[in-house]
Amino acid sequence: MAQTVDAPLWCVTRGAATDPAQRAVWGLGRVVALEHPDRWGGLIDLADGDRDLPLLPAVLSGTEDQVAIRGGVAHARRLTRTTADRQGWRPSGTVLVTGGTGALGTHVAKWLAAQGASRIVLVSRRGPDAVTLDVPGVEVVAGDITDRATVTRLVAEYTPNAVIHAAGILDDGTVDALTPERVAAVMAAKVDGARHLDAATRHLPLDAFILFSSFAGSVGSAGQANYAAANAALDAIAEQRRAEGLPAVSIAWGSWAGDGMAGDLGDRHRRGGVRPMHPATAVTALGRVTGNANRRCSTSSGTAPPPSSATPAPAPSAPTRRSATSGSTR
Numbered sequence: 523m524a525q526t527v528d529a530p531l532w533c534v535t536r537g538a539a540t541d542p543a544q545r546a547v548w549g550l551g552r553v554v555a556l557e558h559p560d561r562w563g564g565l566i567d568l569a570d571g572d573r574d575l576p577l578l579p580a581v582l583s584g585t586e587d588q589v590a591i592r593g594g595v596a597h598a599r600r601l602t603r604t605t606a607d608r609q610g611w612r613p614s615g616t617v618l619v620t621g622g623t624g625a626l627g628t629h630v631a632k633w634l635a636a637q638g639a640s641r642i643v644l645v646s647r648r649g650p651d652a653v654t655l656d657v658p659g660v661e662v663v664a665g666d667i668t669d670r671a672t673v674t675r676l677v678a679e680y681t682p683n684a685v686i687h688a689a690g691i692l693d694d695g696t697v698d699a700l701t702p703e704r705v706a707a708v709m710a711a712k713v714d715g716a717r718h719l720d721a722a723t724r725h726l727p728l729d730a731f732i733l734f735s736s737f738a739g740s741v742g743s744a745g746q747a748n749y750a751a752a753n754a755a756l757d758a759i760a761e762q763r764r765a766e767g768l769p770a771v772s773i774a775w776g777s778w779a780g781d782g783m784a785g786d787l788g789d790r791h792r793r794g795g796v797r798p799m800h801p802a803t804a805v806t807a808l809g810r811v812t813g814n815a816n817r818r819c820s821t822s823s824g825t826a827p828p829p830s831s832a833t834p835a836p837a838p839s840a841p842t843r844r845s846a847t848s849g850s851t852r
């Protein structure tokens with residue numbers, strides 16, 4: 523006989539800062555929080571089970587719903603401002619752009635060309651069938667970046683100086699309507715694509731490895747749990763690379779004005795206080811954020827993944843401390 527459980531749901535992860543699968547739970551959890559606030563408890567990330575577990579009862583009975591426990595101290599998630607490098611990143615040589623035929627990809631391609639990239643390779647499944655761009659240095663090629671061999675081949679053929687991973691798909695639905703297949707499909711383009719690009723380029727001296735993540739992953743967006751999970755996982759891949767000394771930045775974009783994935787959500791975002799960003803502003807931010815690659819950055823309303831770079835601050839009530847998780851990715 524089915525029983526109704528009305529206890530709040532808490533999700534506990536381990537090492538979510540740099541583990542894409544654990545981090546995906548944070549992206550998904552933030553959407554559950556929006557869709558089912560009555561049932562939502564929160565998210566807790568542990569680093570060291572034995573030391574951290576004794577703090578759980580206090581966190582579970584506290585007021586914070588996104589907490590990382592590190593070294594026996596609980597840190598609450600906070601959004602803080604970050605500064606961006608005014609110089610920014612100056613692209614040069616060859617830049618490989620996945621999802622480059624999409625709405626954002628075409629703005630990015632024009633910006634890359636204007637900034638000095640000599641060869642801009644735009645990849646998507648439809649390739650040249652999707653777009654014709656009369657921009658110097660632009661080549662459009664067909665390829666499915668969920669396929670590892672395809673990504674390996676593209677990297678070998680073009681030897682990029684920088685990678686921008688902007689490929690993605692949507693399959694929106696409330697959490698109760700999602701299926702494993704719907705989650706897997708959305709995760710594949712973003713997360714498998716990023717993993718394949720990471721693996722295929724490790725031997726190259728890249729000057730930028732840029733992942734197009736989303737506000738949905740770091741703040742939440744009702745009806746987009748699969749997309750939020752995928753974007754949160756992207757943020758962890760960037761963290762993972764940086765922890766290994768490799769370049770990476772994951773940019774949690776708010777909506778760009780004009781066409782693109784956020785088109786249908788524009789009004790909802792606007793009501794939520796997130797105004798669409800002009801593409802010219804966005805690409806300028808792209809350069810600055812990437813130039814500032816050792817810091818976490820975000821645009822539009824700003825976002826922040828969980829608690830890797832937590833900077834504890836005094837908290838009003840023990841044991842949870844407020845932590846600056848910065849304005850998003852580094």
Ligand SMILES: NC(=O)c1ccc[n+]([C@@H]2O[C@H](COP(=O)([O-])OP(=O)(O)OC[C@H]3O[C@@H](n4cnc5c(N)ncnc54)[C@H](OP(=O)(O)O)[C@@H]3O)[C@@H](O)[C@H]2O)c1
Pocket residue numbers: 620621622623624625626627645646647648649652665666667668687688689690691711734735736737774775776777778779781782783784785
């Ligand atoms: N638009 C926004 O305001 C906004 C806001 C936040 C984040 N973002 C992120 O920015 C990125 C670009 O967004 P957009 O608005 O430009 O989206 P879009 O117009 O829908 O473009 C998506 C691109 O990804 C390609 N793609 C999808 N699956 C692929 C695969 N398996 N292999 C290769 N290419 C694939 C698509 O081409 P094919 O279908 O031909 O493969 C298309 O070129 C996305 O990652 C999105 O999550 C966008």
